[in-house]
Amino acid sequence: EQITQTRAPGQGARDDAQTALIHQEEWTMHKKTLWVMAALPAAVFLASCGGGDGDRLIVDSDPNSCTVRSSGGAAVVVGSGVSGDPAAPEKASGYRLGLTAKHSSKYMAVANTPLATKAGCDVLKAGGSAVDAAIAMQAVLGLVEPQSSTLAGSAFMMYYDANTKKVVAYDGRETAPAAANGYYLVRQDQGDASSPAPVPSARRSGRSIGVPGVMRMLDMAHKEHGVLAWSGLFDYGIKLSTNGFQIPGRLGDAIASNASNLALDANAMATYFNADGSPRKTGDTMTNLPYAKTLKALASQGADALYTGDIAKAIVAKAAQSVGDDAAKTPITPSLMTLTDLAAYRAKKRDPVCTTYRDAYHVCTMAPPSSGGIAIAQSLGILGQFNLAPYAPTNPSNEGGVPGVMGVHLVSEAERLAYADRDKYVADTDFVPLPAQGLASLLSPDYLKQRARLINPDKSMGTATAGDFGTVPVGVDKTVEHGTTHFSVVDAYGNVVSMTTTVESSMGSFHMVEGFLLTNQLTDFSATPVDAAGLPVANRVAPGKRPRSTMAPTLVFKGSAPGDFLMATGSPGGGAIIQYVLKTVVGALDWRLDAQQATSLVNFGASNSANTGVDGSNTTLDAAGLVN
Numbered sequence: 001e002q003i004t005q006t007r008a009p010g011q012g013a014r015d016d017a018q019t020a021l022i023h024q025e026e027w028t029m030h031k032k033t034l035w036v037m038a039a040l041p042a043a044v045f046l047a048s049c050g051g052g053d054g055d056r057l058i059v060d061s062d063p064n065s066c067t068v069r070s071s072g073g074a075a076v077v078v079g080s081g082v083s084g085d086p087a088a089p090e091k092a093s094g095y096r097l098g099l100t101a102k103h104s105s106k107y108m109a110v111a112n113t114p115l116a117t118k119a120g121c122d123v124l125k126a127g128g129s130a131v132d133a134a135i136a137m138q139a140v141l142g143l144v145e146p147q148s149s150t151l152a153g154s155a156f157m158m159y160y161d162a163n164t165k166k167v168v169a170y171d172g173r174e175t176a177p178a179a180a181n182g183y184y185l186v187r188q189d190q191g192d193a194s195s196p197a198p199v200p201s202a203r204r205s206g207r208s209i210g211v212p213g214v215m216r217m218l219d220m221a222h223k224e225h226g227v228l229a230w231s232g233l234f235d236y237g238i239k240l241s242t243n244g245f246q247i248p249g250r251l252g253d254a255i256a257s258n259a260s261n262l263a264l265d266a267n268a269m270a271t272y273f274n275a276d277g278s279p280r281k282t283g284d285t286m287t288n289l290p291y292a293k294t295l296k297a298l299a300s301q302g303a304d305a306l307y308t309g310d311i312a313k314a315i316v317a318k319a320a321q322s323v324g325d326d327a328a329k330t331p332i333t334p335s336l337m338t339l340t341d342l343a344a345y346r347a348k349k350r351d352p353v354c355t356t357y358r359d360a361y362h363v364c365t366m367a368p369p370s371s372g373g374i375a376i377a378q379s380l381g382i383l384g385q386f387n388l389a390p391y392a393p394t395n396p397s398n399e400g401g402v403p404g405v406m407g408v409h410l411v412s413e414a415e416r417l418a419y420a421d422r423d424k425y426v427a428d429t430d431f432v433p434l435p436a437q438g439l440a441s442l443l444s445p446d447y448l449k450q451r452a453r454l455i456n457p458d459k460s461m462g463t464a465t466a467g468d469f470g471t472v473p474v475g476v477d478k479t480v481e482h483g484t485t486h487f488s489v490v491d492a493y494g495n496v497v498s499m500t501t502t503v504e505s506s507m508g509s510f511h512m513v514e515g516f517l518l519t520n521q522l523t524d525f526s527a528t529p530v531d532a533a534g535l536p537v538a539n540r541v542a543p544g545k546r547p548r549s550t551m552a553p554t555l556v557f558k559g560s561a562p563g564d565f566l567m568a569t570g571s572p573g574g575g576a577i578i579q580y581v582l583k584t585v586v587g588a589l590d591w592r593l594d595a596q597q598a599t600s601l602v603n604f605g606a607s608n609s610a611n612t613g614v615d616g617s618n619t620t621l622d623a624a625g626l627v628n
Helices: 017-023 114-125 130-144 214-225 235-243 249-257 266-272 289-301 309-319 339-344 372-383 405-425 445-452 574-589 595-600
Strands: 002-006 025-030 033-036 046-048 067-069 075-077 102-104 107-110 154-161 166-172 348-350 353-357 361-365 485-490 496-502 554-558 564-570 611-615
Touching: 107 114, 114 130, 114 235, 114 485, 130 154, 130 214, 130 235, 130 289, 130 485, 130 496, 154 214, 154 554, 166 214, 235 289, 289 309, 309 339, 353 372, 361 372, 361 574, 372 405, 372 445, 372 574, 405 574, 405 611, 485 564, 496 554, 496 564, 554 574, 564 574, 574 595
Parallel strands: 002 611
Antiparallel strands: 025 033, 025 564, 033 102, 067 075, 107 485, 154 166, 154 496, 166 348, 353 361, 361 554, 485 496, 554 564
16 A cells, blocks of 8 residues: 655645645534634634523623633734734644634634634624524635635535434535536537637636535525524625735735736736736735625625626626636637526535444435535445544644554545545436435445455555446546635534535636636536546536535534534545545544544545555654555
């Protein structure tokens, strides 16, 4: 087995799929105490002591709530700019040491930036629900973290209703335009086999832009679980975009690294660059007045503002841009998205993917079109055949410690088997069904025991083969995903949100309109409709279809059903999300790590390849025993 030591996610020049470790969040509730990690300067714990009972609004009047404490003990308002403000721009990369799990007895919000965390916390303080907080957080994330998510993006939300003790999965994934077919990403003229590819690239062209879903999804969830008025949930985002905020390190890094692509868009240049054409830098104060205008429209008109009317027209016109705004007038292949596509978009509720782990925990995660949930559930089913306890990390109090070699091996082998099924079978099940009896077959205990028997404790399988479900004429698709951000919320009523939201690659398609970026989400589809053997790929483009994702927002409960809530987790990381989430879950459940330890734990794992990755960014730990 070849073990590859890698830089920490987040250490690369781009803030995309490499950001998982330092951005990952995990929440736990234990004996009525909420825990949350704080893995980067942005993921700061902001908690309160609420009150109230029954169906009344639980409003927190503590003036110190949603603040942090300075070294001298004084309350510091997030975003105030005073000494100790956690919103002070952080470095674009780096492994943070010495963080500990944070606790609250009432409610909690965490996101990748403290400004978004504050937005959620303020809503919870006012008696809002977890869904209310999620809307406020997304509104801020699209402003201060546009390299990872956008108002015109894609998201999945896992929601636990404490009253009904039910879990529901909300699907806000983008869709392909009605005019798209299997060659949408590789031919300018889809019907002409000799047609050149989209320019300047599939990603930078309009062909990568999907019909957005996140705001329709949040609208659906708010109508079912909102407590506060929709119109007030955008206030903090409006304030920041109007009055200004300091550019965080990762945004500053993303602007610089994506400058050449952003230069093709006049709106992006006006937003992220100075008058002399130089990129705005980390620590600079910037405003985004068009974004404030969009938030005001969403606040007053609801999600319809993005799907009909002037903003919708602007989205379609921007996606259809055929010539860049640069001096060279770079040709750009336009999208085929229409106003009808936008108006027709519908978010969906899905049955979550749930499984019982070691007869002690009930784990619920996202259903297709995400592949992440099935892969997490399959991996846990396979790992349930092994005792992982003896391979717990040594010295876990030191940044989660270093896991045992056998622990890394077993988890990585389980992931290889799960990725093999993912690559072949999982796509948008509204278009391509899962094999055999569907989810029941893929998660069958007998099937997963059979898969577990393929693991040799002494040697890696290298590359796994997908499970045998008879004659299933579909090819293999290893399309790589990027980007994303994750946040989690627990409200004073006991409801929980775990939500992963994305623009795909860093700053998406680089098309900017009305203050926000458009995604390149459709590049998560297979670029071609058939594989090398000529078999149709499940994840091929089709009209109205949703591209496969790996996002895996996850909820964990004690016992065999939802009710005794234990943990909410999720991660950025593109195609590696499965590995990051599984590591955190195994760390918490099998190795009894707390929230911070499970998150700080050395990242490790494997997609279905011969290499097993071991994160080497924390140089204070000796991980040499894991690396050949």
